[in-house]
Amino acid sequence: MKKLIILFVTALVVLSCKDEPKETNSDTTDVGTELIKTAKDSVISQSNEIIEQIKTVKQIKEELNAKGFKTFDYVDEKTQDTILMQQYFMAFLKTGPIRGQNEEETADLQKEHLAHLGKMYELGYADISGPFGDDGDIRGITIYNVPTLKMADSLANADPMVKAGRLEIEIHPWWAAKGFPLR
Template identity: 70%
Template sequence: MMKKLLITLSVLACFMSCKEAPKTNSTDANDKIDIEVDSTKIDVVEETPVKKTTQQIKEELTSKGFKVFDYVDEKTQDTILMQQYFMAFLKRGPIRNQNEEEAALIQEGHLAHLGKMYELGYADISGPFGDDGDIRGITIYNVPTLKMADSLAKSDPAVKAGRIEVEIHPWYAAKGFPLR
């Protein structure tokens, strides 16, 4: 008798575990998507980013050492959070007598450095100017201190080679506003 009860419970448990759960509308921060691959149904959970309040962003930035302030937009009455960044002006350096091959290698290292700064989250935007002036381009560093921005900028192979120099200034921009 006990043996039959255990077998019945095992079969029932197996049946219940194989039964597909009913679909419900999720109110969580995650959305579930069904994808079929080679006739096999796969559930993929996509996380919806949790939107932080301005106050949470401000606290997070100040805890990391960033300087911030906010102001109220007169038109919209929205509170705008301003964050300090550091704008590095990349200027023509004193040593520009490299041959074409050396200059190309330095430029390759320079571009790799800027790409790495972006990937690591230290620089938000970089680019050259369209004229042939002494100021060759800019990089905007998203770091808490001038010392850190200066150190990162001076680790650029083009700066080390003397091909460019950097001049860095603190600069404020509205946090989270995209370029247009």
């Protein structure tokens, strides 16, 4: 957040410090001056819009808590930034008891499974999903961005692969910092 604000302030300073064109041709000078003014106004407008969109940790925490999410925050000793933690729910998709589907049924279930996960992502209920790269009992995970275990369990059990018994679900609460991307 700080880097974004610094970037826009820097761009604003650079544009505002530009010298006017030295040419004596008034048409060229007027066009150049107008372009610089338009660019400067655009940067100022975009900067103001971004600053208005940036919410404080307190505002985000209040919004999440109002929706029923569990949160806490702390101050990072190194950066002195306030870090907001939110509870998510990690669903482990494990090998289910019913694995006797034929190839065609399995392919159809896989399409429905992927459509379900895509829908969860589009609706904002799941933030990340994916299979594991080995052939172990735990086949994959989905991280649900919902306020309760009951809601995560309901969404996970609505998966066609789970309904068919090909997969089963094990869910655990999981804490992560808001706004930190995967690397």
